[in-house]
Amino acid sequence: MKTTQPGRRSFINKIALGSLAAMAIPDLALSAVTEKSQKVNLTPGNVILFQGDSITDAGRNRNNPKINDQGALGGGYAFLAASELLFRNPDKKLQIHNRGISGNKVYQLAELWENDAISLKPDILSILVGVNDYWHLVKFGYKGTLETYRTDYRTLLQRTKDKLPDVKLIIGEPFALLGTAVDKTWFPAFYEYQHAAKELADEFNAAFVPYQKVFDKALEHAPVEYWAPDGVHPSVAGAKLMAHAWLQSIK
């Protein structure tokens, strides 16, 4: 393809074309995400915050306060999604943060929420939380139940909307694959956590990223070792799969 007008307009047009084209790959993310869910509009100057547990944290340097910085963004889906947003939108002056913390359950997000979410004044707030709310209950003596998850999460979202009425929310579906840390006893109990997250996304008019469906589809093409060996923490391929799915929620 040759470009006769290589200026700004052409660049942006090509990026827009690319965004559409990218939605065609792979169908697993497309079919699961793009047809049903809300989408979030990206506008100039947007502050984007990724919140969650270890999957979001992904080894980020918590002492690094820089915006749009690899060390601060970690090495997971948040960084991979951020890199795509920054690359595709050089004109938008986006500011992207990651405040995920390994091991976090909803009540732990709530404890740090003022500092690690509200005070950053995000325009777009992405949250992925829930796997530890179940896992730590069944394996590590955590006392919270499904109802704790649902109630704490609703309270957190309502508090967020009260403080940041214009914030656009993206809620990720907690996911678990049969891997070294996940066995069949997780199901169907864990499905209820996924349903709760989906219901809250609907209740708060949030975009919803159905990671479980996305990973289930991916498992048709390579085994769990390829996408998330322990069934909870994604590999590089799995993190990119998540980033791809997450990006479908942005228009």
Next chain:
Amino acid sequence: MKTTQPGRRSFINKIALGSLAAMAIPDLALSAVTEKSQKVNLTPGNVILFQGDSITDAGRNRNNPKINDQGALGGGYAFLAASELLFRNPDKKLQIHNRGISGNKVYQLAELWENDAISLKPDILSILVGVNDYWHLVKFGYKGTLETYRTDYRTLLQRTKDKLPDVKLIIGEPFALLGTAVDKTWFPAFYEYQHAAKELADEFNAAFVPYQKVFDKALEHAPVEYWAPDGVHPSVAGAKLMAHAWLQSIK
């Protein structure tokens, strides 16, 4: 778009479609890379090695020997390109390494080449080196000249071809932007290093990634602070730009 046959064939077809579509974005990488250069064919079981200096290193954990691992791949273009390759090719069982080391010039690559390149038996070997060969000459008392760069690089490539006759080479163009570490005195002297890299790519039938053109094009859309603040080390946006350009050399 709906998929009536969501099986393996459909998945792979969609990915192939996506690869073509992705080449349409952005035009800056496309026009600079895809029309002229050799391309490298990706086949099942390929071992892919990224070699170079700090731009390739990008904070990788040098004590981490794992394949396809974020910590081992670092946080730069090599990781971003790897994540795309792994995501798009779940059937290919790729094995991706990064052995870039900050500060390296060609002779320093050569010192570790047996261990950090030959012994890994790469099918695809990507090398980006040259900015330090110039920078350290003018700023840090390094004694090597342009001819040192050219001669050392040719010797390294010949040695590689002797040991690994079937290796497919990708040579990256060293680049420098006017930033906090790069001033106008770099040019035109630095252009000669770029010419040398291109000539060697042609001589050894390597794919060539013209990063300078890619960054120059990107600078039409955001300032150097956005893509590579010091003019040498890319930001997250710059690393993704590089990964995008690099991926154009794969078919």
